[in-house]
Amino acid sequence: MPERLILKIKKRQIEILVFLYRFRYLNRIQIQSLLGHKKFNQVILWLNDLTGGKYIKCYYSKKFASQPSIYSLGVVARKYLKNNKDIAAIQPYLLNRVWKEHQYSQTFRKHCMFAADIYLSLLSLVEKNKVKLKYFTKVDLTGMKYMVRDIPDAYFAIEGKNGLKKGYFLDILDDFPQRETLRKRMWQYIRYYNFNYWQDNTGNPFPEIIMICADNRTKNYLRGYIKYTLSRRQIAITFHLSTWAEIKTQGIKKETLHKVEPV
DSSP, rough: OOOOSSSSOOHHHHHHHHHHHHOOOOHHHHHHHHHHSSOOOHHHHHHHHHHHHHSSEEEOOGGGGTTTTTTEOHHHHHHHHHHHHTTOOOGGGGGGGGGTGGGGGGHHHHHHHHHHHHHHHHHHHHHTOOOOEEEEEEHHHTTTOOSSSSOEEEEEEEOTTTTTTEEEEEEEOOOOOOOHHHHEEEEHHHEEEEEHHHHHHHHSSEEEEEEESSSHHHHHHHHHHHHHHHHHOOOOOOEEEEEEHHHHOOOSGGGGGGOOOOO
């Protein structure tokens, strides 16, 4: 069956497509918050319209009827975004993932939506403190020259009232990572710092690193290993640790980001 286009897609619906391109999976509540729209009924109408036109996919289970539906990009969105030259920062080759988006696990979807929750929390934080935020998702960072590998879940920078900017890399760690995986990730950042890729190519100080762990056991292990390594090697990198539970209940802020101090 040929792809069918809605003739008059609304501006707010285009925003929904771009959010789904950047975050991959979002639920209805998140989409409404990102749009800053007060009327959930209108948002549902836009989402139903996009779903019916195959711009987006809707994931809904009667078993979890109390939970909001989850959405990702659909096949028609691929064609629309690829051909719409007015939408900046779309990388056409990344749109090919729409064919497999429905195959990814619940764990991966949860990971993506948690990243969106963190972004929404940051928006509230900067609004409260009257500072500026620049935020790049993992999708935004894909293909960026001189970026650390593996690509972090986000990079963001906060500019204070004095004009000073502070940057952060964000890593979200899923359930039960192997300790070898945790150590490898820490060393990826250390090597990236030591080779001056970021410093030489951006002209900015090296970002601080936020690692959000699935549980306290992982956080405690990472804290001990990072503390030992930074002290032994005398590396001037700042790591902050937190947990999913802390961020979900309190948001991302100074009180929920625990700086790792060298011995």
